Amino acid sequence: MIAIKNILVLNNFEEPQKCKKSDILIENNIITKICDAGQLKTPEGAIVIDGTKKAIMPGLINTHSHIPMTIFRGVADDLPLMDWLGNHIWPLEAKLDEEIIYAGTMLGCMEMIKTGTVAFNDMYFFTDSIIKAVETANMRCTLSYGLIDLCNEEKRQTEVKAQKDVLNSLEKAHNKNGLINAAVGPHAPYTCSADLLQHAHELAKEHNIPMNIHMNETEDEIRQIKEKTGLRPFEFLNSLGVFDDINVVAAHCVHLSDNEINILKEKNIYVSHNPLSNLKLGSGIAPIPTYLKDNINVTLGTDGCASNNNLNLFESIKACATVHKGVQQDSTVVKVSEVLNMATKNASKALNYNSGEIKEGMWADLVILDLKNPTLIPNKNIISHLAYSFNGVVETVIINGKIVLENGKMTTMDEDKVYEKAEEAYLNLVN
Numbered sequence: 001m002i003a004i005k006n007i008l009v010l011n012n013f014e015e016p017q018k019c020k021k022s023d024i025l026i027e028n029n030i031i032t033k034i035c036d037a038g039q040l041k042t043p044e045g046a047i048v049i050d051g052t053k054k055a056i057m058p059g060l061i062n063t064h065s066h067i068p069m070t071i072f073r074g075v076a077d078d079l080p081l082m083d084w085l086g087n088h089i090w091p092l093e094a095k096l097d098e099e100i101i102y103a104g105t106m107l108g109c110m111e112m113i114k115t116g117t118v119a120f121n122d123m124y125f126f127t128d129s130i131i132k133a134v135e136t137a138n139m140r141c142t143l144s145y146g147l148i149d150l151c152n153e154e155k156r157q158t159e160v161k162a163q164k165d166v167l168n169s170l171e172k173a174h175n176k177n178g179l180i181n182a183a184v185g186p187h188a189p190y191t192c193s194a195d196l197l198q199h200a201h202e203l204a205k206e207h208n209i210p211m212n213i214h215m216n217e218t219e220d221e222i223r224q225i226k227e228k229t230g231l232r233p234f235e236f237l238n239s240l241g242v243f244d245d246i247n248v249v250a251a252h253c254v255h256l257s258d259n260e261i262n263i264l265k266e267k268n269i270y271v272s273h274n275p276l277s278n279l280k281l282g283s284g285i286a287p288i289p290t291y292l293k294d295n296i297n298v299t300l301g302t303d304g305c306a307s308n309n310n311l312n313l314f315e316s317i318k319a320c321a322t323v324h325k326g327v328q329q330d331s332t333v334v335k336v337s338e339v340l341n342m343a344t345k346n347a348s349k350a351l352n353y354n355s356g357e358i359k360e361g362m363w364a365d366l367v368i369l370d371l372k373n374p375t376l377i378p379n380k381n382i383i384s385h386l387a388y389s390f391n392g393v394v395e396t397v398i399i400n401g402k403i404v405l406e407n408g409k410m411t412t413m414d415e416d417k418v419y420e421k422a423e424e425a426y427l428n429l430v431n
């Protein structure tokens, strides 16, 4: 049990003036009580956190990452997507092994937790090593194995077989405490055959899990699909039935025709907006204000550390809250509450979580901020600061009712060892 006393609860992004000081009780992994400050009787044996001069917010949820790619930070800057992937990233990824993946995931979990992220939706390889690291860190996640067959039948068969093993591992991991969840991850329309996409869709339906896919990131890939199929990517996948009856998290969605935006609406597709990756790779800027007007569910992601190059979701929040205002020459688009909802409750909905808000009955996935931080002063306007000014350095993080960061220090891992292993992994990758 954890009792948090006299803390400012940031549970209303729309009406900041309604946020007030409260006491919170956490039992097992659930928020069981929220009452006025001073009202909570501390149950015997509870850990007590004094929330004076602190605020608590829902932990952030990153809906698009490649977490082991922390090891790739800085390896291939200033290149466009296809050159970056084909000539730099994929050749290096051919050299990955379990140890590199474990080291990269540990570093990624540490970075996310220290910047207020409690959960992430990932697509990568060597899923067993990722599971091992995430279990150590006690992070929540939805993991998918990146399916790529490049339309080669033999490769398709090995991918289908590999996917089966991955789902078995994920199911076992999920059964421990529910922290780890499974998704299917066909990489993108330009790397997957129609058969592989349909196979992934069937699996998602059968297991009742989401699909995680890169969509319409660059004009170049859209041209490729149009040449091959006569259709734009969303039209092509829709014709295959790939969006039916499942939650789809479509990363990027930078360049869409009106008809494709209609497909987003009709099929209730969740957009994972990755503004910093799109800016760095020169891919473009997604029309987020249009999506918001159309009531499309928008969430936020960082993408991997070779295209961002960090996992601090507060930076993506600020980018999202500012870049669209500049592009549209309209400072009223993408409001503070909208962007904060993207990183919390919209993401929770996309991934079928019970978090993203601070309410009785919800998972205790929470972040405590020290109000004595220059980027949070004046404290009165703290909700605005979360979108526009906060540097992301958080004090304490609770995931699934467990304290994983305490006064800025990881409780689940030896930080120095994680840094050392990550440096070693980098040398193994590039040499």
Ligand SMILES: C[C@H]1O[C@@H](n2cnc3c(N)ncnc32)[C@H](O)[C@@H]1O
Pocket (backbone or CB within 6 Å): 066, 081, 085, 089, 090, 093, 123, 124, 125, 146, 187, 214, 217, 277, 303, 304, 307
């Ligand atoms: C899961 C696979 O996705 C690749 N990957 C990482 N970032 C991006 C991106 N922005 N667009 C497409 N693919 C990406 C990884 O490098 C890996 O090969």
Ligand SMILES: [Zn+2]
Pocket (backbone or CB within 6 Å): 064, 065, 066, 214, 251, 303, 304
């Ligand atoms: Zn990606």
